[in-house]
Amino acid sequence: MVTTVTNTEPRRRNRRGEGGKLREEIIEAAVALLDEGGDERAVTLRSVARKVGIAAPSIYPHFSDQPSIMLAVVQREMDSLTSVLREADENAAPDARARLFAVCNAYLDFARQHPQRYRIMFGGLWTPSTEDTSITDADLDSLGVAAFTLLVEVLGACVEEGIAHGSDDLFGDSVALWLGLHGLAHQRAVVRKMPGPDDVGDRLITALAHLK
Amino acid sequence: MVTTVTNTEPRRRNRRGEGGKLREEIIEAAVALLDEGGDERAVTLRSVARKVGIAAPSIYPHFSDQPSIMLAVVQREMDSLTSVLREADENAAPDARARLFAVCNAYLDFARQHPQRYRIMFGGLWTPSTEDTSITDADLDSLGVAAFTLLVEVLGACVEEGIAHGSDDLFGDSVALWLGLHGLAHQRAVVRKMPGPDDVGDRLITALAHLK
DNA sequence: CTCGTGAACTTACGGGCGTTAGCTTATGTC
DNA sequence: GACATAAGCTAACGCCCGTAAGTTCACGAG
Numbered sequence: 384m385v386t387t388v389t390n391t392e393p394r395r396r397n398r399r400g401e402g403g404k405l406r407e408e409i410i411e412a413a414v415a416l417l418d419e420g421g422d423e424r425a426v427t428l429r430s431v432a433r434k435v436g437i438a439a440p441s442i443y444p445h446f447s448d449q450p451s452i453m454l455a456v457v458q459r460e461m462d463s464l465t466s467v468l469r470e471a472d473e474n475a476a477p478d479a480r481a482r483l484f485a486v487c488n489a490y491l492d493f494a495r496q497h498p499q500r501y502r503i504m505f506g507g508l509w510t511p512s513t514e515d516t517s518i519t520d521a522d523l524d525s526l527g528v529a530a531f532t533l534l535v536e537v538l539g540a541c542v543e544e545g546i547a548h549g550s551d552d553l554f555g556d557s558v559a560l561w562l563g564l565h566g567l568a569h570q571r572a573v574v575r576k577m578p579g580p581d582d583v584g585d586r587l588i589t590a591l592a593h594l595k
Numbered sequence: 596m597v598t599t600v601t602n603t604e605p606r607r608r609n610r611r612g613e614g615g616k617l618r619e620e621i622i623e624a625a626v627a628l629l630d631e632g633g634d635e636r637a638v639t640l641r642s643v644a645r646k647v648g649i650a651a652p653s654i655y656p657h658f659s660d661q662p663s664i665m666l667a668v669v670q671r672e673m674d675s676l677t678s679v680l681r682e683a684d685e686n687a688a689p690d691a692r693a694r695l696f697a698v699c700n701a702y703l704d705f706a707r708q709h710p711q712r713y714r715i716m717f718g719g720l721w722t723p724s725t726e727d728t729s730i731t732d733a734d735l736d737s738l739g740v741a742a743f744t745l746l747v748e749v750l751g752a753c754v755e756e757g758i759a760h761g762s763d764d765l766f767g768d769s770v771a772l773w774l775g776l777h778g779l780a781h782q783r784a785v786v787r788k789m790p791g792p793d794d795v796g797d798r799l800i801t802a803l804a805h806l807k
Numbered sequence: 808c809t810c811g812t813g814a815a816c817t818t819a820c821g822g823g824c825g826t827t828a829g830c831t832t833a834t835g836t837c
Numbered sequence: 838g839a840c841a842t843a844a845g846c847t848a849a850c851g852c853c854c855g856t857a858a859g860t861t862c863a864c865g866a867g
Binding site for chain 2: 424502505506507520523552554555556558559561562563564565566567569570572573574575578579580582583586587590591593
């Protein structure tokens with residue numbers, strides 16, 4: 384079922400000074416196109432415009448080119464992911480082990496609930512080699528730092544509480560833990576059905592965090 | 596540098612009965628386009644034809660559509676990966692620990708040497724939702740089974756030799772190990788530079804195989 | 808030598824894309 | 838009520854894509 388609504392009716396123009404609203408609508412439309420299940424090829428400048436109900440060139444005052452729409456989407460979703468993780472951390476029981484599992488499972492849940500978003504967030508193909516686009520390396524490097532920092536913090540708490548055999552390299556251990564989570568999250572996002580037991584997630588966490 | 600050779604000169608026609616040769620040439624051209632560093636969007640039916648030096652419609656006798664070229668590429672590369680792993684296994688010292696590290700590192704090396712290939716092999720976006728294409732679910736499910744089986748075998752050897760705390764679920768443990776490897780391999784294939792220590796790979800293997 | 812046929816070609820259609828240039832119209836101030 | 842301007846529109850450009858239809862040409866069997 385391809386829902387190409389086309390949206391006739393020329394759209395109620397935004398009030399003076401509220402032109403910026405359109406920027407948000409554009410990002411949301413791009414996310415919606417992703418969620419609808421097609422791959423990221425479905426997110427073109429024109430398809431986004433159609434979804435919002437505006438003419439294609441009306442995007443240019445808000446985004447310099449198509450890749451920068453994608454960058455905005457990824458940045459927004461990274462922020463969203465960070466919020467989800469923080470919330471999970473705060474709602475968890477105050478002991479380090481519970482916090483670690485809460486955060487890691489929240490991560491996995493996010494990926495499961497929004498596979499398409501997860502794919503472009505970490506799939507790395509939305510940047511056509513960083514030539515010809517307005518995207519800088521700094522833009523890319525800063526992605527996901529906040530979320531990762533939270534993971535480091537929670538794993539660090541486990542070491543401090545003595546429930547994990549911390550090596551002398553907390554950062555490296557955190558990277559390894561994240562890579563495991565990412566492997567599972569990505570694979571789930573990509574294939575229809577994952578083989579393996581249901582508790583793979585917990586096994587990964589336990590093994591990679593070196594929980595006692 | 597975009598090498599669009601265009602290749603005038605109408606190509607030496609294949610001998611009778613050797614039409615199948617072209618099929619291989621098409622797959623190799625597609626792989627070459629990938630390796631040249633563009634993303635998979637660079638692999639279009641027409642660009643492949645240009646690379647081979649044939650007219651675009653000449654592909655149809657060999658592949659029913661563009662996605663099936665991609666499927667053939669992935670199948671070929673999966674076979675190639677399996678060979679690489681088997682070779683690494685056979686050339687390793689005969690003890691289980693050495694075999695495990697040899698196979699896992701060979702996996703990681705493959706991904707590092709051919710990041711673009713790895714991306715489409717496991718990136719899962721080359722199938723436009725399996726509608727409108729000639730690709731079946733069986734095609735997809737059978738991918739990579741041979742390579743994974745080898746991993747199960749090698750990890751099993753570790754448990755048998757008593758150098759790994761095997762749980763009662765060898766298959767599940769193997770999935771977890773593979774997911775860790777995949778997370779690292781994929782991330783390396785996707786970003787310019789991976790943060791974290793150089794020995795993340797070994798850490799992942801040690802932790803996920805539960806080596807003593 | 809003929810001639811069927813497999814292998815690949817030429818031409819062409821219709822469609823989607825990103826982007827540029829210039830126009831229209833609602834808004835809210837004076 | 839006039840009018841400056843922000844907000845968005847229409848039209849059009851050139852490009853590349855996938856695919857259909859019909860054509861040419863060399864191989865090799867008879």
